[in-house]
Amino acid sequence: MGDQPPVLEMRGITKRFPTGTLANDAIDLEVRPGEIHALLGENGAGKSTLMNILYGLVTPDAGEIRIDGQPVTIHDPADAIARGIGMVHQHFMLIPVLAVAENVVLGQEIVRPGGILDLGEAAARINLLAKKLGFDIDPSSKIEELSVGQQQRVEILKAIYRNARILVLDEPTAVLTPQETREIFEVLRRLRAEGASIIFISHKLDEVLEIADRITVIRRGKVVGSRRPAETNANDLAELMVGRAVSLRVDRGRSHPGASMLEVTGLRAKNDRGQDALQGIDLSVRAGEIVGIAGVAGNGQEELVEALIGLRKPTGGTIRLGGHDLTSASVDRRRDRGMAFVPADRHKYGLVLTYPLDDNLALTRYGDPPFAGGFAGIIRNFRAIAENAIRLMKEFDIRAPDPKVPAGTLSGGNQQKVVVAREFRHDLKLLVLDQPTRGLDVGSIEFIHKQVIGRRDGGAAVLLISAELDEVLDLSDRVLVMFRGRIVGTFPAEEAQREKVGLLMATGGARA
Amino acid sequence: MDAIATFFRLIWELGVYLFTVVPDLLPIILALATPLALGALCGVLNERSGVVNIGIEGIMLMAAFFAYLTGFALHSAVGPGASIALGILVAIIVGGLLGLAHAWLTVSVRADQIIAGTMMNIAAFGVTGYLNRLIITPSGLGGAGVIAPFHLPDAVANLPIAGPVLVMFFDQGPIAMSVLFIVIALQFALFRTRWGLRTRAVGEHPKAADTVGIDVYRQRYLNVILGCGLAGLAGAFLTLESTGSFQNGMTNGRGFIALAAMIFGRWTPIGAFAGALLFGTATALGVVVSIRVPEGDLGNIMRSIPSNWYAALPYLMTIVILAGVVGRSTPPAADGVAYVKEGKG
Numbered sequence: 001m002g003d004q005p006p007v008l009e010m011r012g013i014t015k016r017f018p019t020g021t022l023a024n025d026a027i028d029l030e031v032r033p034g035e036i037h038a039l040l041g042e043n044g045a046g047k048s049t050l051m052n053i054l055y056g057l058v059t060p061d062a063g064e065i066r067i068d069g070q071p072v073t074i075h076d077p078a079d080a081i082a083r084g085i086g087m088v089h090q091h092f093m094l095i096p097v098l099a100v101a102e103n104v105v106l107g108q109e110i111v112r113p114g115g116i117l118d119l120g121e122a123a124a125r126i127n128l129l130a131k132k133l134g135f136d137i138d139p140s141s142k143i144e145e146l147s148v149g150q151q152q153r154v155e156i157l158k159a160i161y162r163n164a165r166i167l168v169l170d171e172p173t174a175v176l177t178p179q180e181t182r183e184i185f186e187v188l189r190r191l192r193a194e195g196a197s198i199i200f201i202s203h204k205l206d207e208v209l210e211i212a213d214r215i216t217v218i219r220r221g222k223v224v225g226s227r228r229p230a231e232t233n234a235n236d237l238a239e240l241m242v243g244r245a246v247s248l249r250v251d252r253g254r255s256h257p258g259a260s261m262l263e264v265t266g267l268r269a270k271n272d273r274g275q276d277a278l279q280g281i282d283l284s285v286r287a288g289e290i291v292g293i294a295g296v297a298g299n300g301q302e303e304l305v306e307a308l309i310g311l312r313k314p315t316g317g318t319i320r321l322g323g324h325d326l327t328s329a330s331v332d333r334r335r336d337r338g339m340a341f342v343p344a345d346r347h348k349y350g351l352v353l354t355y356p357l358d359d360n361l362a363l364t365r366y367g368d369p370p371f372a373g374g375f376a377g378i379i380r381n382f383r384a385i386a387e388n389a390i391r392l393m394k395e396f397d398i399r400a401p402d403p404k405v406p407a408g409t410l411s412g413g414n415q416q417k418v419v420v421a422r423e424f425r426h427d428l429k430l431l432v433l434d435q436p437t438r439g440l441d442v443g444s445i446e447f448i449h450k451q452v453i454g455r456r457d458g459g460a461a462v463l464l465i466s467a468e469l470d471e472v473l474d475l476s477d478r479v480l481v482m483f484r485g486r487i488v489g490t491f492p493a494e495e496a497q498r499e500k501v502g503l504l505m506a507t508g509g510a511r512a
Numbered sequence: 513m514d515a516i517a518t519f520f521r522l523i524w525e526l527g528v529y530l531f532t533v534v535p536d537l538l539p540i541i542l543a544l545a546t547p548l549a550l551g552a553l554c555g556v557l558n559e560r561s562g563v564v565n566i567g568i569e570g571i572m573l574m575a576a577f578f579a580y581l582t583g584f585a586l587h588s589a590v591g592p593g594a595s596i597a598l599g600i601l602v603a604i605i606v607g608g609l610l611g612l613a614h615a616w617l618t619v620s621v622r623a624d625q626i627i628a629g630t631m632m633n634i635a636a637f638g639v640t641g642y643l644n645r646l647i648i649t650p651s652g653l654g655g656a657g658v659i660a661p662f663h664l665p666d667a668v669a670n671l672p673i674a675g676p677v678l679v680m681f682f683d684q685g686p687i688a689m690s691v692l693f694i695v696i697a698l699q700f701a702l703f704r705t706r707w708g709l710r711t712r713a714v715g716e717h718p719k720a721a722d723t724v725g726i727d728v729y730r731q732r733y734l735n736v737i738l739g740c741g742l743a744g745l746a747g748a749f750l751t752l753e754s755t756g757s758f759q760n761g762m763t764n765g766r767g768f769i770a771l772a773a774m775i776f777g778r779w780t781p782i783g784a785f786a787g788a789l790l791f792g793t794a795t796a797l798g799v800v801v802s803i804r805v806p807e808g809d810l811g812n813i814m815r816s817i818p819s820n821w822y823a824a825l826p827y828l829m830t831i832v833i834l835a836g837v838v839g840r841s842t843p844p845a846a847d848g849v850a851y852v853k854e855g856k857g
Contacts, residue, residue: 055723057722057723057853076722076725077722077723077724077725078725081724081725087723089723093717093719093720093723093724094717094720095712095713095716095717095720095721096716096717096845097712097716097845098709098712098713098716102709103720105709106709106710106713106720106721106724106726107710107721107724107725107726108724108725109706109709111705111706114705115705115706115707116704116705116706117704117705117706117708117709158724162724
């Protein structure tokens with residue numbers, strides 16, 4: 001395999017964005033026929049930009065692309081498709097209200113004379129291709145009716161239907177369950193057996209080690225190394241990717257819990273469909289302690305978080321923070337009492353993406369001094385807002401060209417650091433973390449975990465809710481298991497073994 | 513008990529009244545619905561591709577004026593038939609050119625689409641009013657003439673049930689007669705052809721369309737120009753087929769009611785046509801109830817309501833429909849959102 005000439009060569013690819021970010025700095029990449037080539041790097045390292053250049057979505061400033069040894073120019077996706085390049089984007093490029101068959105053929109429709117669509121023929125071809133890749137799909141079902149895993153297969157079908165020989169997958173497993181990930185790996189192996197080349201973009205080390213034939217690591221727009229899975233390991237790759245040694249396991253240290261800070265008793269709440277989502281939750285978190293809630297998503301975690309921070313009205317029970325009853329207090333009042341919140345969906349709740357970075361960093365306290373001044377605090381103090389931003393950017397290593405860029409232009413990891421920087425205030429009493437590291441790379445995860453432990457040791461009570469069991473087990477001093485709106489088990493950290501907690505998550509145990 | 517019985521008797525009488533009146537009104541209903549339907553189809557073509565166009569009113573008015581001007585100027589030179597045909601052609605071209613302007617503003621320049629449409633309406637009102645005073649009024653010449661409607665043989669028109677329906681669609685001038693066929697053709701084209709699939713794709717998720725090699729801008733230009741051509745045809749209908757004259761502001765809100773019909777029809781050609789017929793029926797009934805009043809209590813009640821309320825019926829219906837009483841309808845996902853290619857240039 002190593003002797004075959006490369007099917008794709010990218011030489012000296014360079015791209016600087018108008019914001020000043022040097023996304024790709026003279027990148028070289030070689031992909032051989034029939035190999036799965038992993039492109040590994042942190043968020044914002046330039047992986048997606050490189051692939052968008054290959055697919056004609058971004059025009060490079062310099063560099064050369066060769067396919068089968070021939071130099072090519074790719075102006076737009078139509079060029080890329082014609083050269084046999086297919087791409088599965090991280091955010092699927094599917095039209096939810098259209099059928100599978102319509103989505104697959106779009107742009108290269110099978111038509112009868114007069115431009116009339118032949119969807120029957122399209123369905124037949126789709127069934128044939130799907131069978132070859134080892135799965136079933138109903139060509140007439142609408143995309144919005146499919147699971148995320150199925151939608152991803154439609155994306156792969158789209159590329160294969162266009163005779164792609166080089167298939168790019170941008171973070172394909174970020175949205176999948178472990179089961180779906182195994183299935184998609186099976187599909188990729190079949191594609192490889194058919195002779196296709198696959199470029200697999202990821203920042204998940206174990207996945208890359210499992211599926212790739214070769215791994216190229218990119219850091220800050222540059223290729224920093226290339227490895228075969230057999231000659232490397234997770235620690236080596238993490239170091240290459242981040243540029244320094246990183247600990248993949250958190251050193252939690254000893255906790256020194258103090259007085260009880262958060263007291264929740266008999267909390268009940270309904271979900272958006274009016275069903276009882278919380279059926280009497282009792283829990284307490286002490287100052288200087290991290291309590292983790294493990295559970296399969298959809299067992300009431302979302303409603304618990306919303307009830308705690310004041311976005312959902314409880315139907316029963318009480319919430320007390322440091323002795324004050326906050327059961328029906330406003331969000332603002334809860335924040336005044338020292339509550340802070342890092343949401344799971346930073347786009348929806350954590351940030352105003354179109355606002356500049358500095359305003360986002362002052363978003364929860366814009367009405368208080370020093371951010372507001374003048375009569376009754378109606379005048380914004382721009383200097384204080386800017387100084388706050390510059391200080392937090394340095395303290396939390398937020399990488400942005402300047403404090404005035406819109407928050408939406410930052411990479412996912414940096415956006416999450418913005419939320420964390422704002423929420424981790426010094427007068428913190430209770431920190432509610434809802435999946436604080438979802439979709440982040442190892443460097444950012446390590447950073448955020450260290451910050452969380454730092455706040456705990458500073459005396460804050462921390463409540464961590466995460467669907468990633470490993471994260472809960474790594475960070476928590478105490479682990480609670482949530483099942484169908486109830487807490488069904490409590491484990492001190494030293495007794496919380498993966499298997500025991502996992503079993504309780506799945507079954508709810510005898511008490512459910 | 514008595515009051516309830518009276519109420520149901522009145523409802524029954526109203527039903528009987530409508531059943532006797534509406535069949536006679538069918539051709540008038542279609543004639544009233546024609547400009548609304550063509551305007552609504554313009555909206556469907558525009559918004560399905562992701563461009564909001566509230567300038568339909570203005571485009572209709574401009575096309576109506578230039579159609580009339582053409583028919584009027586060429587009437588004696590080429591004869592009434594040819595001048596009217598040329599007038600219709602000019603209306604479609606004027607509509608298409610204004611569509612080109614709207615597409616340039618909304619797709620290429622990425623101007624605010626509501627402002628662009630508003631500007632179209634204001635400009636059309638001013639330009640046509642000015643030119644009307646400058647050219648047509650002082651000439652002192654007669655009108656451009658109107659197209660004579662086609663008449664079905666009596667044997668066909670008198671058929672039970674089928675007769676009134678055939679009369680509705682075929683006792684019409686050429687533009688009103690063609691509306692049904694345009695609706696069916698567009699319904700088929702939108703959901704069964706390559707053009708229709710691409711139109712829906714760029715209106716729902718332009719980036720997805722871009723990544724499979726579809727030129728989003730080209731598709732939107734095409735749709736806006738085609739749609740506005742239909743709005744132009746609606747303008748020609750008003751001056752050359754319906755009234756035979758031009759008055760300032762004669763579109764009288766039809767472009768906006770057309771948008772309501774489009775929403776009522778959930779952005780489908782057939783639905784939009786049904787919406788236009790509903791508004792046409794409301795308008796026709798608004799006129800006829802003051803002429804043909806039924807006997808008895810129902811008649812007394814109907815007489816007691818001022819006629820202005822009947823005339824306002826289509827507009828009241830617009831408000832009710834836009835307030836969502838007919839149920840939430842979801843526009844195309846990228847409706848009104850300009851598409852920007854990232855990382856280019």
